[in-house]
Amino acid sequence: MEKRQERDLSPLKQSARSPDMVIKKETMGKQEPSERVYLDISNAIFEQRLKPGTKLGEQMLCEIFGVNRPVIRRALMRLSYETLVDIRPNRGAFVASPSPEDARQIFEARRAVEEWIARQCVACAGPSDIEHLHAHVAMEAEARRSGDRLHVIRLSGAFHLELANITKNSRMRRFLEELVAQTSLIISLYGKNDESLCDDDHARIVEAIAQKDSESAVKRICAHLDSCLSSLSFAEENDSTDLRSIFMDQHHHNTLSS
Amino acid sequence: MEKRQERDLSPLKQSARSPDMVIKKETMGKQEPSERVYLDISNAIFEQRLKPGTKLGEQMLCEIFGVNRPVIRRALMRLSYETLVDIRPNRGAFVASPSPEDARQIFEARRAVEEWIARQCVACAGPSDIEHLHAHVAMEAEARRSGDRLHVIRLSGAFHLELANITKNSRMRRFLEELVAQTSLIISLYGKNDESLCDDDHARIVEAIAQKDSESAVKRICAHLDSCLSSLSFAEENDSTDLRSIFMDQHHHNTLSS
DNA sequence: AACCGTTTTTTTGTTAACAATCTTTGAGAG
């Protein structure tokens, strides 16, 4: 996990929490301050408002959130256990920058987990679950039509968590939450284009679930993840090669001009 | 997660860390104190030396580990995120006591994860991996023969993590680590007998992996987990029924004698 | 202008003290 890129924290200054959609499924009542900070930062990462490498300075966060330093440290600590934040001793906390190998592992884990989730959904989704999924997909389509990128991202990731909810296994859901948030970082870092790829994947997954077609559901969710993965470009991996070749070229020109 | 049972922390006073076997796969070099405390407590839970409901008082832990309170609090905080410890505001931290529903979810999650791990192992385990697994199974047998219960528990849980290592997916491994530790709590709470059940399950799983028989590997690991689950008794759930029936009986006797 | 060394400032890490809450103990009444 590398890539130190200085970016500002202004995305945190706007309240990130839309009332109708909260990704992190923690209690929404009276919260510990550190919990709130944790959730807000986590959501900001999830929604790609906080980019990989962003420095999360404690004092700055204290001002943004209006809390004391220990509260911030607690939230950052927790985010670091979930590998969303990288705390470097004596240097500060930074939004994590997953390596290509991290990305591979995360997608692999997602695939394993979501395969199981798809099967479970087929086995135990009831009519109200299906209805709920249809409504979600409709919301995605609407957000896409209206060009609300942030909302699309939010709903798109949340779709997978809605599937996980149906399984009623909170541990699997929580694990997927982490993986989904980490996926956001990966897309921030390595995404080539915007997602014009997955337009109706979700709808087709829901259809397979509604028809109790386990095989199709699994196939579609895996295809969806594969398509997402293949839309990434780990060209950053070649940067050193590029710099080297550029340097060699420059050196070559120098010798020619002298 | 309930069940407040006061038990002592003396198991933490002995150094839990056997040099040849460390369950938690964090770096073994220079560690942050809170990391060490976290690992030691985590391992103590894993090895069933710390029982569910045990109160983990901050001051007591400070004395045991020879560190300051903030260090302890950090470790406890982390353990609570992994649901191994239950922090109740103003009351203190307690080793978690999973409910029967928790147990169901944990085993379900384990099954999903370990199914995938088994498949991966079949697909990518090399000769040295197989050899390593054989050695591990031999160590288990030896520990069982010598009656070293603690060692048996340690090795038995570690077997699953060794399988996870072969997949080279650190996120899946880490998730399984948590599930395995949580399983220890469940067995502590709901285990009927000692495990005379799973004597050669591991060996048979290794055999299936060695023979590249994916179907058998999956079947055997699932059977292993099922057998483990069925060895549990959620009789605690029936306590109220027992008390009621006892009370009714007593009442019946009272009416007869009068 | 670039580089290096020193000083200052900023930020992170740690500790101690105080505040708040809960539990235990002891005294008094019935």
Place this chain on the structure above:
DNA sequence: CTCTCAAAGATTGTTAACAAAAAAACGGTT
């Protein structure tokens, strides 16, 4: 003897201050 209440003690939660490390700024030299 039992129960209730108040006080004391213990524990958890929070805050402020100090220590340590890194980054930035400044001044001098080449």
